[in-house]
Amino acid sequence: MPERQRRSGKKPGTPARTGGGTGVNSRRWVFWALVAVAVILVGLLLSKPALLAWDAPEGSLRVRIDMSGFQPRIIRVRAGQPVRITLVNPDDRFHTDGGGYHNFVVEALGVRQVVAPLSTQTFQLAAPAPGRYEFYCDICCGGKDNPAMRGVLVVE
Numbered sequence: 001m002p003e004r005q006r007r008s009g010k011k012p013g014t015p016a017r018t019g020g021g022t023g024v025n026s027r028r029w030v031f032w033a034l035v036a037v038a039v040i041l042v043g044l045l046l047s048k049p050a051l052l053a054w055d056a057p058e059g060s061l062r063v064r065i066d067m068s069g070f071q072p073r074i075i076r077v078r079a080g081q082p083v084r085i086t087l088v089n090p091d092d093r094f095h096t097d098g099g100g101y102h103n104f105v106v107e108a109l110g111v112r113q114v115v116a117p118l119s120t121q122t123f124q125l126a127a128p129a130p131g132r133y134e135f136y137c138d139i140c141c142g143g144k145d146n147p148a149m150r151g152v153l154v155v156e
């Protein structure tokens with residue numbers, strides 16, 4: 001009997017199982033990986049209940065701001081009417097650039113609203129005069145010099 005077969009205790013001619021004797025270990029590993037994934041998913045669901053309520057309140061414009069920029073980038077409103085805007089920030093605090101915070105700055109209107117990670121921020125603008133007002137975020141990603149982190153409020 002060849003040395004190798006004697007050590008493994010298998011009879012000569014017994015086909016080797018795929019996975020070579022690690023079947024139980026790998027099944028255990030898969031089990032614990034699935035448990036870990038389940039724990040993470042439950043944790044995410046419990047830690048982000050706000051995700052379900054991230055629509056803007058009635059009469060408020062929803063503006064999403066995340067690491068890829070503003071959505072929409074062009075906000076059109078009517079002149080002579082107050083404007084309510086809800087900033088929605090889906091980024092979490094683990095972003096290394098800005099800690100997940102964003103802001104909405106309109107220098108021409110004296111507006112500087114900060115929205116914390118995983119939250120929303122609703123604010124009101126007094127009726128702006130007709131015009132084009134640039135806005136930007138200067139907390140993350142190169143700030144206002146980043147073309148993605150800016151937009152225009154068009155009042156007409």
Ligand SMILES: [Cu+2]
Binds near residue numbers: 098102103137141149
């Ligand atoms: Cu930002």
